[in-house]
Amino acid sequence: xxxxxxxxxxxAEDRVDAPVGASVMKAAVAHGVPGIVAECGGQAMCATCHFxxxxxxxxxxxxxxxxxxxxxxxxxxxAPRTAGSRLxxxxxxxxxxxxxxxxxxxxxx
Ligand code: FES
Numbered sequence: 001x002x003x004x005x006x007x008x009x010x011x012a013e014d015r016v017d018a019p020v021g022a023s024v025m026k027a028a029v030a031h032g033v034p035g036i037v038a039e040c041g042g043q044a045m046c047a048t049c050h051f052x053x054x055x056x057x058x059x060x061x062x063x064x065x066x067x068x069x070x071x072x073x074x075x076x077x078x079a080p081r082t083a084g085s086r087l088x089x090x091x092x093x094x095x096x097x098x099x100x101x102x103x104x105x106x107x108x109x
Contacts, residue, residue: 002098006033006051009107018093024102025049025089035104042089044069047077049088050105058084062096079105 006014006028014034018027028036028049037048044067053063063086066074070090074081085105091097 002093002095002100004028004093004097005101006036007101007103008034009104013101018097020093020095022093023089024091024093024097025087027093028088033104035106036088037106038089040089044073044087044090047073047087048106050074050077050079051086051088052082052084052103052105053086054084054101057100057102061100062094063091066090077105 001017001019004016004018004024004027006016014031016027016031016033018024023042025036025038025042029038039048040046070087073087074085
């Protein structure tokens with residue numbers, strides 16, 4: 001099963017076993033990753049699942065392109081939007097994500 005590491009704002013890391021086919025958000029929430037709140041349940045309507053993906057990973061991990069819906073929501077995030085900003089609910093776990101480390105954008109509840 002792919003393992004994704006979520007790095008919090010304080011530098012602490014949560015390593016998550018992420019089932020292929022689930023969204024990255026669902027895997028994070030199932031493991032209680034702080035900062036991935038997912039208030040809308042994955043409908044791209046809340047931006048509380050925002051994280052940052054490193055430039056190299058954007059190129060290498062075959063992430064799906066940002067949809068218009070995700071793009072609009074990323075303009076509404078509480079943390080700054082960067083080139084690596086993504087909504088974790090819009091990314092499906094694949095084997096290509098094994099070993100990925102992302103930076104959580106929010107502080108969480
Ligand atoms: S869970 Fe709401 S936008 Fe991702």
